[in-house]
Amino acid sequence: MDQRQAMSTMLLSAFTRSKELKSRILFLLGALIVYRVGTHIPLPGVDAFALEYYKESLSGGLFGLFNTFSGGAFARMSMFALSVFPYISASIVMMILKIAVPYISELYKEGSKGRAKVEQYTKYLAVVLSFVQGYGLALSVQGQQVNINGEVAQLVADQSMMFPLHTALTIAASTMFLMWLGERITAKGLYNGLSVLIFAGIVAEMPASIIQAFEMNQVGTVSGFALLGIVVWVFIMLGFVCFVESSERRLILKNPRALSQAKQGNIDFSNEAYLPFKVNTPGVMPVIFASSVIIFITGGLSLIPESEFAVTLSTYLARGSMGYVALYALTILVFSFLFASVMFDTKEQSEGLRKNGNFIPGIRPGKPTQMYFDYLLTRLTFIGAIYLVLVCVLPELLGLQISLATQFSGTSILIMVGVVIGIFEDIKRYIKEQVQAELMSKHSFRKGPRRKVQR
Numbered sequence: 001m002d003q004r005q006a007m008s009t010m011l012l013s014a015f016t017r018s019k020e021l022k023s024r025i026l027f028l029l030g031a032l033i034v035y036r037v038g039t040h041i042p043l044p045g046v047d048a049f050a051l052e053y054y055k056e057s058l059s060g061g062l063f064g065l066f067n068t069f070s071g072g073a074f075a076r077m078s079m080f081a082l083s084v085f086p087y088i089s090a091s092i093v094m095m096i097l098k099i100a101v102p103y104i105s106e107l108y109k110e111g112s113k114g115r116a117k118v119e120q121y122t123k124y125l126a127v128v129l130s131f132v133q134g135y136g137l138a139l140s141v142q143g144q145q146v147n148i149n150g151e152v153a154q155l156v157a158d159q160s161m162m163f164p165l166h167t168a169l170t171i172a173a174s175t176m177f178l179m180w181l182g183e184r185i186t187a188k189g190l191y192n193g194l195s196v197l198i199f200a201g202i203v204a205e206m207p208a209s210i211i212q213a214f215e216m217n218q219v220g221t222v223s224g225f226a227l228l229g230i231v232v233w234v235f236i237m238l239g240f241v242c243f244v245e246s247s248e249r250r251l252i253l254k255n256p257r258a259l260s261q262a263k264q265g266n267i268d269f270s271n272e273a274y275l276p277f278k279v280n281t282p283g284v285m286p287v288i289f290a291s292s293v294i295i296f297i298t299g300g301l302s303l304i305p306e307s308e309f310a311v312t313l314s315t316y317l318a319r320g321s322m323g324y325v326a327l328y329a330l331t332i333l334v335f336s337f338l339f340a341s342v343m344f345d346t347k348e349q350s351e352g353l354r355k356n357g358n359f360i361p362g363i364r365p366g367k368p369t370q371m372y373f374d375y376l377l378t379r380l381t382f383i384g385a386i387y388l389v390l391v392c393v394l395p396e397l398l399g400l401q402i403s404l405a406t407q408f409s410g411t412s413i414l415i416m417v418g419v420v421i422g423i424f425e426d427i428k429r430y431i432k433e434q435v436q437a438e439l440m441s442k443h444s445f446r447k448g449p450r451r452k453v454q455r
Contacts, residue, residue, distance in 0.1 A: 018434040021427065028189035031181055032200050038080045038177075039073035039201070043170060045163050046077045046141065050153050053146040065319070066295050068412060069288075071201025072208075079174040081137065083201065084182060084194050086130035086175050088292040090122045095338055126179065127172055134171030136300075138164035191422040195284060199419035202412050237391065237410055241417045244387050249277040249380060253358045273358070275349075277376060280384035282339030284418035287392055287411055289339075290331035294324070325396050329389045336385035337378075346373035388414070 042048060055075045067074040070083040097104045104121075107114035142163055144155040156163055182193030189196070213230070216222040253273045298317055301310040316323040350370040359365050363372050391410035 017438075018430055021430040021434070024189050024426075024430070028185060028196070031185050031189060031193075032196070035080070035178070035181065035197055035200060036071065036204060038174065039071045039078050039204075040076065041079045043077050043079060043081070043167055045156055045158050045167070047153070047155055047157060050146045050148065050155050051077055053148055054144060054155055065291060065409075065411070068205055069198050069201055069291065071204045073201070077141065079170055080178065082130060082133055082171055082175060084175065084178050084197055085292050085295065086133055087122070087126040087179050087182075087194070088289060089129050089133075089296050090126035092289055092293060092296075093125060094118060094122050123176075123179065127176060130175035131168045131172040134175075135164050135168035137171070138167035141167075190426045191419060195288070195415070195419050195422070198288060199415055202416055233395075234413065237413045238417065241391060241414055242421075244279055244384075245283075245417060245421050247279045249279070249376065250274040251277065251360055251376075253353070254361055255356075255358050275353075275360075277344075277380055278384075279380055280387060281344055281377070281381060282336050282384070283422065284415045285339050286332050286335035286385070287388055287414055289335045290328055290392075291411065293331045294328060297327075319396070325393050328396070329393050332388050332392060333385045336388060337381055340377060340381040340384075344373075344377055346370050346377060349373060 066085070069085075070081065073080040073083060094104065098108055099105070104118065107118050142156045142159065145152050146155060147153075178197065182197055185191075185193030185196055213222065213227060217224060217227050251274055253275055255273070294317070298314060301314045301317075304310045315321075317327060318324060347370050350366065350373060353359065353369060354365040360369060360372065363369050391414050393410075395409045
């Protein structure tokens with residue numbers, strides 16, 4: 001058995017013995033089952049029979065993108081229709097307030113306590129936004145009529161004010177539950193809970209989209225050549241996204257004590273330590289937030305259909321238009337830099353290296369190291385932001401307008417690949433911890449043999 005096979009066998013054995021990893025995987029699966037059940041619980045008062053005739057208008061354009069992220073809950077008008085997007089909208093507002101309001105900016109600088117307060121304010125704002133968005137959604141649904149075999153029917157029978165109020169309260173409570181569920185997944189499951197919930201929604205809608213593609217091919221709506229082109233596109237995007245997401249810039253770290261001991265022959269310094277900088281540091285979060293911004297803007301414009309300005313702006317921001325592409329690309333660029341600055345604190349990292357006695361060859365510790373980190377992070381974030389824009393915007397520029405393009409767009413592929421890589425990174429981390437714990441227990445040193453204590 002060679003070294004790689006021995007390593008694989010050891011990792012597999014550690015995986016089967018890791019109780020914590022098993023419990024986290026089981027909790028993640030249980031949480032996803034609860035989430036999927038909730039996406040099929042309908043809102044009270046919506047006529048299910050009439051909704052079947054109205055689903056097409058709820059699964060096209062930007063609503064189609066939103067419906068994909070919510071796992072079909074939006075088209076089904078379920079209690080999870082808005083998914084976690086009110087919380088994401090609240091987080092966007094707090095990021096803007098961090099720049100505009102000095103008090104919020106100071107809270108971010110206070111460390112864990114300040115960030116806990118910011119998180120609390122974000123939740124309060126998410127409750128308000130979920131209620132407002134749920135109320136607006138209820139009003140828009142309440143006024144809709146559908147044609148069923150030549151007969152006009154109301155989508156909602158109750159035309160009083162009780163329906164939007166009851167719906168808004170239901171959606172606000174559901175959003176809070178999803179926020180709590182996402183936090184539990186982060187704490188007791190794997191990876192980021194909100195990203196995992198969105199990932200679950202995309203994956204859940206994929207089989208239906210594949211079946212729909214073959215049905216469209218059979219009736220002649222989509223040609224076999226176009227279907228083959230989409231399959232090739234998906235495989236190219238998967239390979240490209242996997243390559244970039246796993247790419248990183250490694251900074252070699254040196255330690256004066258280790259260097260002196262290595263020169264004396266006391267330790268083997270052949271394996272040097274390094275600090276990894278991912279090309280796409282923020283991951284999938286800029287794409288999720290950028291999509292939320294566009295959905296939030298178009299959703300707000302739909303609440304005022306009488307306004308000529310709102311109608312004009314909605315047409316300008318329609319999916320596939322140049323206005324939509326420009327706004328989407330700009331928001332991805334902005335959120336890429338915002339998340340990179342939040343996720344990688346250059347000052348904290350440079351101070352951590354200095355305290356541990358590590359340094360980068362050719363760079364002095366302290367402020368010069370921080371400036372070098374800022375320099376490197378800015379350029380890598382720019383490359384990562386351009387990569388995100390290309391992956392998410394290119395399908396819109398190519399004019400992929402069929403419904404399958406929404407499911408297998410660059411945005412969906414990016415979220416799926418990013419979450420899968422994040423989950424496997426967490427699994428590898430827990431397996432590594434299990435292996436280290438077993439090695440420490442086997443090679444622990446004792447001062448001497450245990451002796452019986454005579455009483």
